[in-house]
Amino acid sequence: MKSIKGEGSVNCPNGCEAFDAEYWTLVRGDKDGELKEALIGGELNLVSCPSCGEMFYHDRDIVYFDPPKELLVFVSPKAEKDKFDEVKKKMQKDFEFLRKNLSEMNISYSPFYLAGLEELKALLDYDEHCACQSEVIAALSAQKGFKLAALAPSHARVKGYPLYIPVARDKYDAEHVKEAAQAVLAENPALTLLAALLKDLREGKELPPKI
Ligand SMILES: [Zn+2]
Numbered sequence: 392m393k394s395i396k397g398e399g400s401v402n403c404p405n406g407c408e409a410f411d412a413e414y415w416t417l418v419r420g421d422k423d424g425e426l427k428e429a430l431i432g433g434e435l436n437l438v439s440c441p442s443c444g445e446m447f448y449h450d451r452d453i454v455y456f457d458p459p460k461e462l463l464v465f466v467s468p469k470a471e472k473d474k475f476d477e478v479k480k481k482m483q484k485d486f487e488f489l490r491k492n493l494s495e496m497n498i499s500y501s502p503f504y505l506a507g508l509e510e511l512k513a514l515l516d517y518d519e520h521c522a523c524q525s526e527v528i529a530a531l532s533a534q535k536g537f538k539l540a541a542l543a544p545s546h547a548r549v550k551g552y553p554l555y556i557p558v559a560r561d562k563y564d565a566e567h568v569k570e571a572a573q574a575v576l577a578e579n580p581a582l583t584l585l586a587a588l589l590k591d592l593r594e595g596k597e598l599p600p601k602i
Contacts (some may be wrong), residue, residue, distance in 0.1 A: 392456070392493065394423045401449050407442035414438070414449045420457035420515075430455070431515055435508065448508060454485075455511055461500045461545035463489075464514065469507030479504045500545035521547065524584050525554035531578050532557040537571045540601035550591075552599060553584040565598045 395417040400409045414436045420427045429435040436449045448469075455464040465482040467475070482504050490498050505511055532539055537557040547554050557571035572589040576582060592598065 392417070392419070394419045394426055401438055403440040403443065403445055404447055405440065405443050405445055407440050407445075410441050412438040412449060414451065415453060416451070417454045417456065420455055420462065421459050427515070430508065431512060431519075433508075433512065450507070452482075453508070453511075454489075455515075458496055459544075460518065461543060462518070462548070463498060463500070463502040464505060464511055465502055466505045466508060466511050469509070472506040475506055478506070500543075501549075518548070521553060521584060524582050527579060528553050528557060528575060528582060528585055529555050531575045532571065535571070535574055535578075537575070540568075542599050543602050546599055547584075550588075550599060551584060552588045553582070556585065556588060556599075556601075563598070563601055565592050568592060568598060 394415060396413055397416045398411060398413045401412045401414075402409050415426060418426045418430065418435070426435060436451075436453070437446055438449045439446045450468040450470050452468065453466045455462070455466065457463075463486070465485060467478040467482060471478050486502050503514065505514070529539055532555070535557070537559055538561060539555045540558050540563050541555055542552060544554060546552075556568055557575050559567045559571040559574070569589060569592050572585050572592075576586055576589065580586070588599075
């Protein structure tokens with residue numbers, strides 16, 4: 392399934408005559424880097440009124456899908472935020488339909504349901520932040536001779552953990568992860584996602600399953 396573009400009538404917020412515009416209805420984040428960049432930069436589905444020149448978002452349903460990152464997001468128009476419960480039910484039906492039709496993709500993770508492109512942008516910003524911290528963790532772990540355990544991206548995202556966690560010596564258990572996490576955090580205390588994991592482990596929470 393590729394990114395999908397639609398075309399339709401758009402109404403200018405200044406009440407000008409409606410005009411036709413193209414807009415994206417499905418973005419494959421893993422395949423179309425340019426569209427993902429446009430989304431993060433706030434340019435996706437930005438249209439300009441031919442009558443008055445006003446630039447505005449064509450506020451409509453959009454699906455964002457990035458299978459390697461286990462990220463599937465249904466975004467409803469921001470204008471429908473006040474009836475979000477109702478809109479969410481419709482998006483859940485869309486998800487069931489998509490999951491059945493894409494059974495070969497094995498979508499075992501829960502999708503996100505958001506209102507408006509700004510919320511999607513915030514989620515993608517978080518993912519970037521998580522990827523950056525995870526890379527720093529990987530580099531520091533290599534320096535210190537720690538192994539890395541990878542978490543399922545959907546699991547890491549929901550828990551607020553990094554994508555990779557350091558393991559002292561070979562055994563993947565809470566004690567060895569705590570030891571390694573502490574040593575990595577001593578080098579770089581700004582790794583908030585790793586700090587969150589360490590805090591949870593110290594409180595006796597379960598070690599997340601590695602993949
Ligand atoms: Zn206009």
